[in-house]
Amino acid sequence: MTAAALHIPVLLDAVMAGLAPVPGETHVDGTFGAGGYTRALLGAGVHVFAFDRDPDAIAEGRPIEAESQGALILVPERFSRMREALAERGVEQVDGVTLDIGVSSMQIDRAERGFSFQADGPLDMRMERAGMSAADFVNMADEDEIANVLYQLGDEPRSRRVARAIVAARPITRTGELADIVRKALGHRPHEKKDPATRTFQAIRIHLNAELEELEQGLAAAEHVLRPGGRLAVVSFHSIEDRIVKRFLRERSGATPAGSRHAPDRGDAGPKPSFEAVAKPVRAGEQEVARNPRSRSATLRVARRTGASPWGTYQPQDQGRQG
Ligand SMILES: C[S@@+](CC[C@H](N)C(=O)[O-])C[C@H]1O[C@@H](n2cnc3c(N)ncnc32)[C@H](O)[C@@H]1O
Known part of the structure:
Protein backbone atom coordinates (compact mmCIF):
# COMPACT_ATOMS: atom_id res chain seq x y z
CA MET A 1 0.00 0.00 0.00
CA MET A 106 2.16 5.62 8.25
CA GLN A 107 4.29 6.24 11.31
CA ILE A 108 1.66 4.82 13.68
CA ASP A 109 0.65 1.89 11.48
CA ARG A 110 4.15 0.60 10.84
CA ALA A 111 5.01 -1.45 13.90
CA GLU A 112 8.74 -1.25 13.15
CA ARG A 113 8.68 2.53 13.78
CA GLY A 114 7.76 1.84 17.40
CA PHE A 115 5.01 4.49 17.76
CA SER A 116 2.13 2.09 18.30
CA PHE A 117 0.92 0.44 21.47
CA GLN A 118 -1.46 -1.69 19.42
CA ALA A 119 1.13 -3.50 17.29
CA ASP A 120 4.29 -4.85 18.85
CA GLY A 121 7.56 -3.43 17.57
CA PRO A 122 10.90 -2.07 18.73
CA LEU A 123 10.45 0.76 21.24
CA ASP A 124 11.68 3.52 18.92
CA MET A 125 9.30 6.53 18.22
CA ARG A 126 11.97 8.69 16.58
CA MET A 127 10.55 10.65 13.65
CA GLU A 128 14.06 11.32 12.33
CA ARG A 129 15.31 7.79 13.01
CA ALA A 130 18.20 9.40 14.91
CA GLY A 131 18.89 10.49 18.48
CA MET A 132 17.49 9.03 21.70
CA SER A 133 14.93 6.25 21.21
CA ALA A 134 11.94 5.57 23.44
CA ALA A 135 13.79 2.50 24.75
CA ASP A 136 16.78 4.70 25.71
CA PHE A 137 14.44 7.05 27.53
CA VAL A 138 12.42 4.50 29.53
CA ASN A 139 15.56 2.53 30.41
CA MET A 140 17.79 5.46 31.35
CA ALA A 141 15.67 8.32 32.70
CA ASP A 142 15.05 8.47 36.43
CA GLU A 143 11.61 7.85 37.86
CA ASP A 144 10.85 11.51 38.54
CA GLU A 145 11.73 12.54 35.01
CA ILE A 146 9.53 9.82 33.53
CA ALA A 147 6.65 10.80 35.82
CA ASN A 148 6.96 14.48 34.87
CA VAL A 149 6.98 13.70 31.14
CA LEU A 150 3.87 11.49 31.48
CA TYR A 151 2.05 14.12 33.52
CA GLN A 152 2.97 17.17 31.50
CA LEU A 153 2.85 15.79 27.96
CA GLY A 154 0.36 12.95 28.34
CA ASP A 155 -2.05 14.32 30.96
CA GLU A 156 -1.52 11.03 32.80
CA PRO A 157 -3.12 11.59 36.23
CA ARG A 158 -1.34 8.59 37.75
CA SER A 159 2.05 9.36 36.27
CA ARG A 160 4.01 8.40 39.40
CA ARG A 161 2.46 4.95 39.55
CA VAL A 162 3.23 4.33 35.85
CA ALA A 163 6.80 5.64 36.21
CA ARG A 164 7.39 3.34 39.18
CA ALA A 165 6.13 0.33 37.19
CA ILE A 166 8.35 1.26 34.22
CA VAL A 167 11.46 1.54 36.38
CA ALA A 168 10.70 -1.78 38.11
CA ALA A 169 10.31 -3.59 34.77
CA ARG A 170 13.52 -2.35 33.09
CA PRO A 171 15.01 -3.13 30.63
CA ILE A 172 12.08 -2.63 28.22
CA THR A 173 12.69 -3.00 24.49
CA ARG A 174 9.30 -3.55 22.80
CA THR A 175 6.19 -1.37 22.43
CA GLY A 176 4.04 -4.35 23.47
CA GLU A 177 5.97 -4.72 26.71
CA LEU A 178 5.62 -1.04 27.58
CA ALA A 179 1.91 -1.04 26.79
CA ASP A 180 1.35 -4.08 29.05
CA ILE A 181 3.33 -2.52 31.91
CA VAL A 182 1.17 0.63 31.72
CA ARG A 183 -2.09 -1.33 31.47
CA LYS A 184 -1.13 -3.48 34.43
CA ALA A 185 -0.08 -0.46 36.50
CA LEU A 186 -3.36 1.35 35.82
CA GLY A 187 -5.66 -1.64 35.78
CA HIS A 188 -8.47 -2.16 33.30
CA ARG A 189 -11.20 0.38 33.86
CA PRO A 190 -14.35 -0.58 32.03
CA HIS A 191 -15.58 3.03 31.70
CA GLU A 192 -12.35 4.10 30.00
CA LYS A 193 -12.84 4.06 26.25
CA LYS A 194 -9.21 4.83 25.55
CA ASP A 195 -6.46 2.29 26.06
CA PRO A 196 -4.64 3.52 29.21
CA ALA A 197 -1.33 3.19 27.33
CA THR A 198 -2.37 6.01 24.93
CA ARG A 199 -1.30 8.79 27.28
CA THR A 200 2.10 7.25 28.05
CA PHE A 201 2.92 6.67 24.38
CA GLN A 202 1.81 10.19 23.43
CA ALA A 203 3.90 11.75 26.19
CA ILE A 204 7.09 9.84 25.39
CA ARG A 205 6.72 10.58 21.67
CA ILE A 206 6.20 14.32 22.21
CA HIS A 207 9.14 14.44 24.62
CA LEU A 208 11.62 12.49 22.46
CA ASN A 209 10.83 14.45 19.34
CA ALA A 210 10.73 17.80 21.20
C1 LIG B 1 0.10 14.48 10.66
S1 LIG B 1 1.36 14.11 9.52
C2 LIG B 1 1.08 15.19 8.17
C3 LIG B 1 0.12 14.64 7.16
C4 LIG B 1 -0.05 15.49 5.94
N1 LIG B 1 -0.70 16.76 6.22
C5 LIG B 1 -0.83 14.75 4.88
O1 LIG B 1 -1.92 15.22 4.51
O2 LIG B 1 -0.39 13.71 4.41
C6 LIG B 1 2.75 14.87 10.27
C7 LIG B 1 4.04 14.72 9.51
O3 LIG B 1 4.88 15.78 9.93
C8 LIG B 1 6.15 15.32 10.22
N2 LIG B 1 6.67 16.19 11.26
C9 LIG B 1 6.29 16.26 12.55
N3 LIG B 1 6.96 17.22 13.20
C10 LIG B 1 7.79 17.79 12.28
C11 LIG B 1 8.73 18.86 12.33
N4 LIG B 1 8.97 19.51 13.45
N5 LIG B 1 9.38 19.19 11.20
C12 LIG B 1 9.14 18.52 10.03
N6 LIG B 1 8.27 17.50 9.92
C13 LIG B 1 7.60 17.14 11.04
C14 LIG B 1 5.99 13.88 10.64
O4 LIG B 1 7.18 13.16 10.38
C15 LIG B 1 4.81 13.44 9.79
O5 LIG B 1 5.25 12.86 8.59
Whole structure:
Protein backbone atom coordinates (compact mmCIF):
# COMPACT_ATOMS: atom_id res chain seq x y z
CA MET A 1 0.00 0.00 0.00
CA THR A 2 1.29 3.47 -0.75
CA ALA A 3 1.82 6.10 1.92
CA ALA A 4 -0.98 8.24 0.52
CA ALA A 5 -3.40 5.31 0.75
CA LEU A 6 -2.57 4.88 4.43
CA HIS A 7 -3.03 8.48 5.55
CA ILE A 8 -6.28 10.44 5.13
CA PRO A 9 -5.61 14.19 5.35
CA VAL A 10 -7.52 15.84 8.19
CA LEU A 11 -9.77 18.91 7.66
CA LEU A 12 -8.44 19.19 4.11
CA ASP A 13 -11.24 21.41 2.75
CA ALA A 14 -11.06 23.79 5.70
CA VAL A 15 -7.26 23.97 5.47
CA MET A 16 -7.48 24.81 1.76
CA ALA A 17 -10.20 27.39 2.40
CA GLY A 18 -7.99 28.98 5.06
CA LEU A 19 -4.87 28.99 2.90
CA ALA A 20 -6.85 30.31 -0.12
CA PRO A 21 -4.03 29.43 -2.55
CA VAL A 22 -3.79 31.55 -5.70
CA PRO A 23 -2.10 30.05 -8.80
CA GLY A 24 1.55 31.09 -9.01
CA GLU A 25 1.94 31.59 -5.24
CA THR A 26 4.57 29.82 -3.13
CA HIS A 27 3.55 27.88 -0.02
CA VAL A 28 5.27 25.88 2.70
CA ASP A 29 3.80 22.57 3.82
CA GLY A 30 5.76 22.12 7.05
CA THR A 31 4.56 18.56 7.60
CA PHE A 32 4.50 16.72 4.26
CA GLY A 33 3.57 13.29 5.68
CA ALA A 34 1.79 11.42 2.90
CA GLY A 35 1.47 14.63 0.91
CA GLY A 36 -2.29 15.13 1.33
CA TYR A 37 -2.12 18.91 1.74
CA THR A 38 0.77 19.24 -0.71
CA ARG A 39 -1.18 17.47 -3.46
CA ALA A 40 -4.13 19.81 -2.92
CA LEU A 41 -1.83 22.84 -3.04
CA LEU A 42 -0.15 21.61 -6.22
CA GLY A 43 -3.63 21.04 -7.68
CA ALA A 44 -4.41 24.70 -6.93
CA GLY A 45 -1.42 25.73 -9.04
CA VAL A 46 0.99 26.86 -6.36
CA HIS A 47 4.67 26.06 -5.79
CA VAL A 48 5.29 24.08 -2.62
CA PHE A 49 8.29 23.66 -0.36
CA ALA A 50 7.33 20.60 1.67
CA PHE A 51 9.23 19.79 4.84
CA ASP A 52 9.35 16.53 6.76
CA ARG A 53 11.84 15.41 9.39
CA ASP A 54 11.04 11.75 8.67
CA PRO A 55 13.35 10.39 5.95
CA ASP A 56 10.72 7.75 5.02
CA ALA A 57 8.07 10.41 4.31
CA ILE A 58 10.54 12.29 2.10
CA ALA A 59 11.60 9.13 0.24
CA GLU A 60 7.98 8.20 -0.42
CA GLY A 61 7.24 11.71 -1.67
CA ARG A 62 10.01 11.70 -4.28
CA PRO A 63 7.74 10.39 -7.09
CA ILE A 64 5.28 13.28 -6.51
CA GLU A 65 8.21 15.69 -6.60
CA ALA A 66 9.46 14.14 -9.86
CA GLU A 67 6.00 14.39 -11.44
CA SER A 68 5.52 17.99 -10.32
CA GLN A 69 7.94 19.41 -12.89
CA GLY A 70 9.60 21.68 -10.39
CA ALA A 71 6.44 22.81 -8.58
CA LEU A 72 7.28 20.72 -5.50
CA ILE A 73 10.57 20.84 -3.63
CA LEU A 74 10.89 18.34 -0.77
CA VAL A 75 12.99 19.53 2.16
CA PRO A 76 14.22 16.83 4.57
CA GLU A 77 14.36 19.14 7.55
CA ARG A 78 12.43 20.19 10.64
CA PHE A 79 9.92 22.97 10.02
CA SER A 80 11.54 25.01 12.81
CA ARG A 81 14.35 25.57 10.26
CA MET A 82 12.03 26.77 7.50
CA ARG A 83 13.44 30.28 7.46
CA GLU A 84 17.05 29.10 7.00
CA ALA A 85 16.13 26.25 4.64
CA LEU A 86 14.12 28.59 2.40
CA ALA A 87 16.92 31.18 2.43
CA GLU A 88 19.38 28.46 1.36
CA ARG A 89 17.08 27.92 -1.63
CA GLY A 90 16.90 31.63 -2.45
CA VAL A 91 13.41 32.19 -0.98
CA GLU A 92 12.73 34.89 1.62
CA GLN A 93 8.95 35.15 1.71
CA VAL A 94 6.05 32.85 1.00
CA ASP A 95 2.28 33.24 0.65
CA GLY A 96 1.18 30.43 2.95
CA VAL A 97 2.43 28.08 5.67
CA THR A 98 0.64 24.93 6.84
CA LEU A 99 1.53 22.81 9.87
CA ASP A 100 -0.29 19.53 10.56
CA ILE A 101 1.24 18.64 13.89
CA GLY A 102 1.99 15.16 15.14
CA VAL A 103 2.44 11.74 13.62
CA SER A 104 1.12 10.36 10.36
CA SER A 105 -0.86 7.17 9.99
CA MET A 106 2.16 5.62 8.25
CA GLN A 107 4.29 6.24 11.31
CA ILE A 108 1.66 4.82 13.68
CA ASP A 109 0.65 1.89 11.48
CA ARG A 110 4.15 0.60 10.84
CA ALA A 111 5.01 -1.45 13.90
CA GLU A 112 8.74 -1.25 13.15
CA ARG A 113 8.68 2.53 13.78
CA GLY A 114 7.76 1.84 17.40
CA PHE A 115 5.01 4.49 17.76
CA SER A 116 2.13 2.09 18.30
CA PHE A 117 0.92 0.44 21.47
CA GLN A 118 -1.46 -1.69 19.42
CA ALA A 119 1.13 -3.50 17.29
CA ASP A 120 4.29 -4.85 18.85
CA GLY A 121 7.56 -3.43 17.57
CA PRO A 122 10.90 -2.07 18.73
CA LEU A 123 10.45 0.76 21.24
CA ASP A 124 11.68 3.52 18.92
CA MET A 125 9.30 6.53 18.22
CA ARG A 126 11.97 8.69 16.58
CA MET A 127 10.55 10.65 13.65
CA GLU A 128 14.06 11.32 12.33
CA ARG A 129 15.31 7.79 13.01
CA ALA A 130 18.20 9.40 14.91
CA GLY A 131 18.89 10.49 18.48
CA MET A 132 17.49 9.03 21.70
CA SER A 133 14.93 6.25 21.21
CA ALA A 134 11.94 5.57 23.44
CA ALA A 135 13.79 2.50 24.75
CA ASP A 136 16.78 4.70 25.71
CA PHE A 137 14.44 7.05 27.53
CA VAL A 138 12.42 4.50 29.53
CA ASN A 139 15.56 2.53 30.41
CA MET A 140 17.79 5.46 31.35
CA ALA A 141 15.67 8.32 32.70
CA ASP A 142 15.05 8.47 36.43
CA GLU A 143 11.61 7.85 37.86
CA ASP A 144 10.85 11.51 38.54
CA GLU A 145 11.73 12.54 35.01
CA ILE A 146 9.53 9.82 33.53
CA ALA A 147 6.65 10.80 35.82
CA ASN A 148 6.96 14.48 34.87
CA VAL A 149 6.98 13.70 31.14
CA LEU A 150 3.87 11.49 31.48
CA TYR A 151 2.05 14.12 33.52
CA GLN A 152 2.97 17.17 31.50
CA LEU A 153 2.85 15.79 27.96
CA GLY A 154 0.36 12.95 28.34
CA ASP A 155 -2.05 14.32 30.96
CA GLU A 156 -1.52 11.03 32.80
CA PRO A 157 -3.12 11.59 36.23
CA ARG A 158 -1.34 8.59 37.75
CA SER A 159 2.05 9.36 36.27
CA ARG A 160 4.01 8.40 39.40
CA ARG A 161 2.46 4.95 39.55
CA VAL A 162 3.23 4.33 35.85
CA ALA A 163 6.80 5.64 36.21
CA ARG A 164 7.39 3.34 39.18
CA ALA A 165 6.13 0.33 37.19
CA ILE A 166 8.35 1.26 34.22
CA VAL A 167 11.46 1.54 36.38
CA ALA A 168 10.70 -1.78 38.11
CA ALA A 169 10.31 -3.59 34.77
CA ARG A 170 13.52 -2.35 33.09
CA PRO A 171 15.01 -3.13 30.63
CA ILE A 172 12.08 -2.63 28.22
CA THR A 173 12.69 -3.00 24.49
CA ARG A 174 9.30 -3.55 22.80
CA THR A 175 6.19 -1.37 22.43
CA GLY A 176 4.04 -4.35 23.47
CA GLU A 177 5.97 -4.72 26.71
CA LEU A 178 5.62 -1.04 27.58
CA ALA A 179 1.91 -1.04 26.79
CA ASP A 180 1.35 -4.08 29.05
CA ILE A 181 3.33 -2.52 31.91
CA VAL A 182 1.17 0.63 31.72
CA ARG A 183 -2.09 -1.33 31.47
CA LYS A 184 -1.13 -3.48 34.43
CA ALA A 185 -0.08 -0.46 36.50
CA LEU A 186 -3.36 1.35 35.82
CA GLY A 187 -5.66 -1.64 35.78
CA HIS A 188 -8.47 -2.16 33.30
CA ARG A 189 -11.20 0.38 33.86
CA PRO A 190 -14.35 -0.58 32.03
CA HIS A 191 -15.58 3.03 31.70
CA GLU A 192 -12.35 4.10 30.00
CA LYS A 193 -12.84 4.06 26.25
CA LYS A 194 -9.21 4.83 25.55
CA ASP A 195 -6.46 2.29 26.06
CA PRO A 196 -4.64 3.52 29.21
CA ALA A 197 -1.33 3.19 27.33
CA THR A 198 -2.37 6.01 24.93
CA ARG A 199 -1.30 8.79 27.28
CA THR A 200 2.10 7.25 28.05
CA PHE A 201 2.92 6.67 24.38
CA GLN A 202 1.81 10.19 23.43
CA ALA A 203 3.90 11.75 26.19
CA ILE A 204 7.09 9.84 25.39
CA ARG A 205 6.72 10.58 21.67
CA ILE A 206 6.20 14.32 22.21
CA HIS A 207 9.14 14.44 24.62
CA LEU A 208 11.62 12.49 22.46
CA ASN A 209 10.83 14.45 19.34
CA ALA A 210 10.73 17.80 21.20
CA GLU A 211 7.40 18.43 19.49
CA LEU A 212 6.26 21.38 21.61
CA GLU A 213 9.55 23.22 21.12
CA GLU A 214 9.30 22.49 17.38
CA LEU A 215 5.79 23.94 17.30
CA GLU A 216 6.83 27.12 19.13
CA GLN A 217 9.84 27.59 16.87
CA GLY A 218 7.82 26.70 13.77
CA LEU A 219 5.21 29.37 14.56
CA ALA A 220 7.93 31.99 15.04
CA ALA A 221 9.61 30.86 11.79
CA ALA A 222 6.31 31.14 9.92
CA GLU A 223 5.93 34.69 11.21
CA HIS A 224 9.30 35.49 9.60
CA VAL A 225 8.70 33.92 6.21
CA LEU A 226 5.07 34.90 5.59
CA ARG A 227 4.64 38.02 3.48
CA PRO A 228 2.06 40.61 4.55
CA GLY A 229 -1.29 39.03 3.70
CA GLY A 230 0.21 35.51 3.83
CA ARG A 231 -1.89 32.81 5.52
CA LEU A 232 -0.97 30.44 8.35
CA ALA A 233 -2.99 27.25 8.93
CA VAL A 234 -2.17 24.99 11.89
CA VAL A 235 -3.87 21.68 12.67
CA SER A 236 -3.16 20.19 16.08
CA PHE A 237 -4.41 17.10 17.85
CA HIS A 238 -3.86 17.66 21.54
CA SER A 239 -5.04 20.42 23.84
CA ILE A 240 -1.47 21.11 24.91
CA GLU A 241 -0.48 21.85 21.27
CA ASP A 242 -3.63 23.80 20.51
CA ARG A 243 -2.98 25.93 23.59
CA ILE A 244 0.42 26.89 22.19
CA VAL A 245 -1.09 27.87 18.83
CA LYS A 246 -3.98 29.73 20.46
CA ARG A 247 -1.74 31.70 22.79
CA PHE A 248 0.73 32.51 20.04
CA LEU A 249 -2.00 33.87 17.77
CA ARG A 250 -3.79 35.70 20.59
CA GLU A 251 -0.60 37.37 21.66
CA ARG A 252 0.60 38.25 18.16
CA SER A 253 -2.78 39.56 17.11
CA GLY A 254 -2.78 41.90 20.08
CA ALA A 255 -5.65 40.13 21.87
CA THR A 256 -3.48 39.55 24.94
CA PRO A 257 -0.65 41.81 26.11
CA ALA A 258 2.84 40.54 25.39
CA GLY A 259 5.29 39.84 28.18
CA SER A 260 7.89 42.59 28.48
CA ARG A 261 10.70 40.29 27.37
CA HIS A 262 9.16 40.15 23.88
CA ALA A 263 9.77 43.79 23.26
CA PRO A 264 12.54 45.01 25.51
CA ASP A 265 13.81 47.49 22.96
CA ARG A 266 10.68 48.57 21.15
CA GLY A 267 9.52 51.26 23.49
CA ASP A 268 6.38 51.43 25.62
CA ALA A 269 3.97 50.87 22.76
CA GLY A 270 5.29 47.31 22.25
CA PRO A 271 5.28 45.44 18.98
CA LYS A 272 2.42 45.84 16.50
CA PRO A 273 0.18 42.81 15.84
CA SER A 274 1.90 40.55 13.32
CA PHE A 275 -1.16 38.35 12.72
CA GLU A 276 -4.89 38.84 12.47
CA ALA A 277 -7.36 36.05 13.15
CA VAL A 278 -9.20 34.97 10.03
CA ALA A 279 -11.89 32.69 11.43
CA LYS A 280 -12.93 30.75 14.48
CA PRO A 281 -11.12 27.48 15.18
CA VAL A 282 -12.47 24.62 13.06
CA ARG A 283 -13.20 21.08 14.28
CA ALA A 284 -14.06 18.05 12.15
CA GLY A 285 -17.77 17.39 11.60
CA GLU A 286 -19.50 14.08 12.31
CA GLN A 287 -19.12 12.81 8.75
CA GLU A 288 -15.39 13.41 8.69
CA VAL A 289 -14.93 11.79 12.10
CA ALA A 290 -16.88 8.73 10.91
CA ARG A 291 -14.66 8.51 7.81
CA ASN A 292 -11.42 9.31 9.60
CA PRO A 293 -11.45 8.76 13.39
CA ARG A 294 -8.03 10.49 13.67
CA SER A 295 -9.80 13.79 12.88
CA ARG A 296 -11.88 13.58 16.10
CA SER A 297 -9.44 15.60 18.17
CA ALA A 298 -8.15 17.90 15.41
CA THR A 299 -8.41 21.69 15.68
CA LEU A 300 -7.54 24.04 12.83
CA ARG A 301 -6.55 27.64 13.42
CA VAL A 302 -6.00 30.08 10.57
CA ALA A 303 -4.50 33.57 10.71
CA ARG A 304 -3.32 36.19 8.25
CA ARG A 305 0.05 37.92 8.46
CA THR A 306 -0.09 41.69 8.81
CA GLY A 307 2.60 44.05 7.55
CA ALA A 308 4.14 44.49 11.05
CA SER A 309 7.66 43.32 11.86
CA PRO A 310 8.04 39.81 13.27
CA TRP A 311 8.27 39.65 17.05
CA GLY A 312 10.83 36.86 16.95
CA THR A 313 11.28 33.94 19.30
CA TYR A 314 8.13 32.66 20.98
CA GLN A 315 8.38 31.62 24.61
CA PRO A 316 5.01 30.96 26.16
CA GLN A 317 4.83 32.20 29.73
CA ASP A 318 2.64 29.60 31.36
CA GLN A 319 2.45 26.37 29.51
CA GLY A 320 3.97 23.67 31.64
CA ARG A 321 2.65 22.08 34.81
CA GLN A 322 4.49 20.27 37.50
CA GLY A 323 3.93 16.58 38.02
C1 LIG B 1 0.10 14.48 10.66
S1 LIG B 1 1.36 14.11 9.52
C2 LIG B 1 1.08 15.19 8.17
C3 LIG B 1 0.12 14.64 7.16
C4 LIG B 1 -0.05 15.49 5.94
N1 LIG B 1 -0.70 16.76 6.22
C5 LIG B 1 -0.83 14.75 4.88
O1 LIG B 1 -1.92 15.22 4.51
O2 LIG B 1 -0.39 13.71 4.41
C6 LIG B 1 2.75 14.87 10.27
C7 LIG B 1 4.04 14.72 9.51
O3 LIG B 1 4.88 15.78 9.93
C8 LIG B 1 6.15 15.32 10.22
N2 LIG B 1 6.67 16.19 11.26
C9 LIG B 1 6.29 16.26 12.55
N3 LIG B 1 6.96 17.22 13.20
C10 LIG B 1 7.79 17.79 12.28
C11 LIG B 1 8.73 18.86 12.33
N4 LIG B 1 8.97 19.51 13.45
N5 LIG B 1 9.38 19.19 11.20
C12 LIG B 1 9.14 18.52 10.03
N6 LIG B 1 8.27 17.50 9.92
C13 LIG B 1 7.60 17.14 11.04
C14 LIG B 1 5.99 13.88 10.64
O4 LIG B 1 7.18 13.16 10.38
C15 LIG B 1 4.81 13.44 9.79
O5 LIG B 1 5.25 12.86 8.59
